[in-house]
Amino acid sequence: MSFNSFGHLFRVTTWGESHGPALGATVDGCPPGVPIEAEALQHWLDRRKPGQSKHTTQRREPDQVEILSGVFEGQSTGTSIQLMIRNTDQRSKDYGEISETFRPGHADITYWQKYGIRDYRGGGRSSARETAARVAAGGVARAALKALAPGIEIQGYMTRIGAKVIDRARFDAAEVERNPFWCPDPVAAEEWDSYLSQIRKAQNSVGAVVEVVARGVPAGLGAPVYGKLDTDLAAAMMSINAVKGVEIGEGMAAAELTGTDNADEIFMGPEGPEYSSNHSGGILGGISTGQEIVVRFAVKPTSSILTPRQSIRKDGSAIEVVTKGRHDPCVGIRAVPVGEAMMACVLLDHILLHRGQVGGAVGETRGKIG
Numbered sequence: 315m316s317f318n319s320f321g322h323l324f325r326v327t328t329w330g331e332s333h334g335p336a337l338g339a340t341v342d343g344c345p346p347g348v349p350i351e352a353e354a355l356q357h358w359l360d361r362r363k364p365g366q367s368k369h370t371t372q373r374r375e376p377d378q379v380e381i382l383s384g385v386f387e388g389q390s391t392g393t394s395i396q397l398m399i400r401n402t403d404q405r406s407k408d409y410g411e412i413s414e415t416f417r418p419g420h421a422d423i424t425y426w427q428k429y430g431i432r433d434y435r436g437g438g439r440s441s442a443r444e445t446a447a448r449v450a451a452g453g454v455a456r457a458a459l460k461a462l463a464p465g466i467e468i469q470g471y472m473t474r475i476g477a478k479v480i481d482r483a484r485f486d487a488a489e490v491e492r493n494p495f496w497c498p499d500p501v502a503a504e505e506w507d508s509y510l511s512q513i514r515k516a517q518n519s520v521g522a523v524v525e526v527v528a529r530g531v532p533a534g535l536g537a538p539v540y541g542k543l544d545t546d547l548a549a550a551m552m553s554i555n556a557v558k559g560v561e562i563g564e565g566m567a568a569a570e571l572t573g574t575d576n577a578d579e580i581f582m583g584p585e586g587p588e589y590s591s592n593h594s595g596g597i598l599g600g601i602s603t604g605q606e607i608v609v610r611f612a613v614k615p616t617s618s619i620l621t622p623r624q625s626i627r628k629d630g631s632a633i634e635v636v637t638k639g640r641h642d643p644c645v646g647i648r649a650v651p652v653g654e655a656m657m658a659c660v661l662l663d664h665i666l667l668h669r670g671q672v673g674g675a676v677g678e679t680r681g682k683i684g
Contacts, residue, residue, distance in 0.1 A: 320550065323666040324458070326451040326659060330399075331433050332441030338398040339447040341384070341454050343666065346392030348458045355379050355397070355453035362449045362651040375402060375443075379450050390458075397450045401443075417637055418625050419617025426628070442555040442645060445652040452655020455662040462665055465530035468657050470650040471496045473610070474523035475506050476513075496524075496650040514643040517620035522646025525610045526551075526653040528661060531596065533587075533604035535664040537671075542600025543607075543664055550656040551611040556645050559612040563595020578605075607661075611653065613646035 319327040323343045330337025344350075356379055363377040377399055384395030413434045416423040421440035425432040432438060459466050471490045473480050480499035490496050493503040513520050536543030548560045561567075568576055571593070579590035589605055596607040618641035625635045642648060 320553065321659060321663045323670065324455065324659060324663040326448070328444055328447040328451070330401075330444070330447065331438040332401070332436035332443040333433070333438070334401060336398050336400045337444060337447050338396065339451040341395040341397065341451050343663075344384070344390045344392070344395055344454055344458055345462070345666075346390055348390040348454075348461050349388055350381070350385050350390050350395070350454060350457050351388055352379055352381050354457065355381075355450055358449050358453040358456070358651060358655065359399070359446060362446060362648055375446075377446055379453075390454075395454055397447065397454075399446050399450065411638070412635070414627050414629075415633055415635060416625050416627070417617065417635055418623040419614075440555070442642075442648070445555060445649075448554075448659075449651055449655045452651075452658045455655070455658035458662050459658060459665070462662070463530070463532065465532075466661065467529045468526065468654050468661075469529075470524055470526040470654040470657075471498045472522055472646060472650060473498075473525050475510065475644055475646065476520040476522075478502065478505060478509060479523075495647055510643055519616035519619050519641075519643050519645075521615045522613045522644055522649070523610060524613065524646055524649050524653050525608065526650075526657050527609075528596075528607040528657055531602050531604065531607050531661065533602055534672075535602040535661070535668055536597065536600045537667075538600055541667070542597075543602055543660070544595070544597045544600060546660050546664070547607070547609050547657070550660050551609055551653060554611070554613075554649060554652050554656065556613045556616070556649070557611045558614045561595075561610040562597060563608055564593045565595075565610060568593065602664075607657070609653070609657065611649075613644075613649050616642050616645045 318329060319325055321343070325342045327340045359377045359379055363375055380398045382396040382398055384391055384393050416426070420437060422432060422434065425440060436443065469487065469490065472495050475495065480497060480502045484499045484501055486498055486500065489498050489500050489503070495503050495506050497503040497506060510520070544562045548562065551557060551560045564571065564576065576593045578593055581588045586604065589603065592605045592608065594603065595609065596603050596605040618637040620636055622634045622636050625633055627633050
């Protein structure tokens with residue numbers, strides 16, 4: 315098994331490599347009758363594509379998505395949807411020198427240890443270019459969510475780049491689309507601009523933290539123990555290239571709190587339960603509470619840097635590695651649309667799972683789903 319699929323009822327299989335002719339996704343489980351147009355999917359891909367600012371890789375890919383099956387006259391048919399994105403700006407010669415070398419921080423050595431063969435051109439399957447397929451599939455999920463649960467809104471943004479963090483007191487959701495960092499703090503965005511320029515000029519890279527919030531999620535999604543909503547969200551975010559940590563709600567910071575601080579008090583409001591806070595990140599016992607779903611993930615510094623690093627060749631001999639090519643000084647920037655896409659896929663999957671298990675049955679204090 316090669317494990318290129320995720321999801322239960324809404325299932326996505328991605329395929330393709332960084333320097334192959336194309337990559338894409340096969341989407342199974344999208345309900346029929348959902349309005350889907352290539353132009354709508356393209357909107358989400360345009361937010362992720364490279365070369366849009368000086369702070370991302372200068373590889374010029376249009377990331378034009380093609381719908382090959384599963385959509386007829388602008389609507390999903392209920393059959394598998396095949397999405398394809400052609401690669402047009404490969405420079406495979408940039409990687410010829412590392413065909414026998416393992417780059418530090420990359421999956422080169424582990425792919426070789428596992429399979430005995432690897433596509434060294436841009437990392438092949440391990441390249442972050444694979445995430446374009448996820449964003450395309452996420453566009454399908456968003457279209458289905460709009461039809462089944464139109465109140466759901468998903469927004470991602472960066473809260474940290476290296477040691478520099480946003481000031482939550484200046485948080486402005488409208489600012490997210492106004493700067494190249496998806497940063498909700500306009501002051502921090504200006505600071506990050508000069509900071510990342512310095513990092514790039516130093517031939518280095520830096521990590522980041524991305525937060526993804528889903529608003530308007532109905533209560534009742536997820537199931538106890540092995541079907542938890544937060545389990546699937548954590549797995550989905552952790553599967554994104556370069557992600558090394560995931561938090562739900564308070565996450566690791568919950569270890570610093572007392573029980574009285576951490577417990578979100580519950581009150582009955584005019585439209586149902588209301589909470590005094592959201593330390594849980596909108597999920598209790600693996601099931602959504604109706605509050606905002608808050609997921610946070612940490613992205614490591616891009617391993618492809620021009621600063622020399624020590625490594626080995628396939629024959630075990632030592633070598634000093636300088637990674638050439640076009641790379642992101644902070645891959646966390648383009649991870650924001652990817653995190654949003656994974657959130658959309660998981661939420662749609664759990665809405666379909668809920669409908670399949672309990673249908674319209676809901677508790678007295680919950681609103682209907684779908």
